[in-house]
Amino acid sequence: MQWLNNERFSKTVNIPNPLYQSLEGRYFVGQTEHVCFGKGKNAWGGLMNPGKSDVNLFVNAFTITNHSDQPFEAEIWFNPIPPGKPMISRNVTPANTALSPLPKPEVKIAYADDVEGLPRKGVMAFRRIVPPQSTLASDEDGKFIFPPGGSFVLFLVAPDHVIIQAEVAFGWFEKAEMDICR
Numbered sequence: 001m002q003w004l005n006n007e008r009f010s011k012t013v014n015i016p017n018p019l020y021q022s023l024e025g026r027y028f029v030g031q032t033e034h035v036c037f038g039k040g041k042n043a044w045g046g047l048m049n050p051g052k053s054d055v056n057l058f059v060n061a062f063t064i065t066n067h068s069d070q071p072f073e074a075e076i077w078f079n080p081i082p083p084g085k086p087m088i089s090r091n092v093t094p095a096n097t098a099l100s101p102l103p104k105p106e107v108k109i110a111y112a113d114d115v116e117g118l119p120r121k122g123v124m125a126f127r128r129i130v131p132p133q134s135t136l137a138s139d140e141d142g143k144f145i146f147p148p149g150g151s152f153v154l155f156l157v158a159p160d161h162v163i164i165q166a167e168v169a170f171g172w173f174e175k176a177e178m179d180i181c182r
Contacts, residue, residue: 017142018060021173022095025103027060030092031169034067035113038158043113044082045089045168046153049146053106054177058142059152061171064128065135068164074130075155079146080122082153084115095171106174119155130156130166142173 021027037043049057064074089109094102130136144152158164 018171018173025094025096025099026175027095027171027173028092028105028107029095029169029171030089030109032089032109032111032167033087033091034165034167035111035156036163036165037113037156038160038163040160041114041116042083042118042158043111043115043156043166044084044119044153045109045111046082046151047146047170047172048086048108048110048151049148050106050108051149053148055106055148055174056177057107057146057150057152058173058175059140059144059146059170060142060173061137061139062154063135063137063169064130064154064156064166065169066130066132066164066166068162068166069132070159070162070164071129071131072159072164072166073157074128074136075124075157076126076128077119077153077155078123078125078144079150080119080153080155082112082115082119082155083117084112086110086112107172109170111168119153122151122153147177
């Protein structure tokens, strides 16, 4: 059994990219507070990459939880200026809590509820229907990439006759602009 000699073999392990980013301290998760909307007013939650962050934002996953008995539509926007006065969520953590000190994200989760109007500029890339009493989940594997100053926004449109309560959550990683291909 000479061919079983350990000196002739090397061990190779493949790990998913989100795990790799987490091990490196670059993967973060978080959510908005509950947002309320309806009767002609909308809400939104999004990942905002500050203009001076020096990182690219890679959207890995998002969820939208609908606590109501009515469905609603979610519009997914790239780089918009959303309406209303945004609040910044404190419900954010690095995915790898074994690191010390804990890394801090450059990207912020912002949100607003009971807003009038629609996002300006940007592109509404696609829509989803969020069923009642459920969570819609989407894994994007980091393929949505936003430079400093960019944003990824989930715009929640409610039916006119009902009030909806929901929240949105995100998983993302950040990499230095010059490190984009690694």
